[in-house]
Amino acid sequence: MTPMGILGKFLVIMGIALVLLGVFLMVAPRIPWLGHLPGDIIIRKKNSVIYFPLVTSLLISLILTILFNIFRS
Secondary structure, eight states: OOHHHHHHHHHHHHHHHHHHHHHHHHHGGGOTTTTOSTTOEEEEOSSOEEEEOHHHHHHHHHHHHHHHHHHHO
């Protein structure tokens, strides 16, 4: 495959990834448990809030790992 062909394939894949990310960001606020799972750390001070979505990140990582392994086969 030529370098231009490789670049084209890469750009198409990145475009699809951006579209999927955009759809996820539009749908995410409608999922009530996303970001509010037990184990997600929220630290509230007077003028700031620090948020560490540990369990949510682990759950999303697990789901993506399973999906990628299913479609890779």
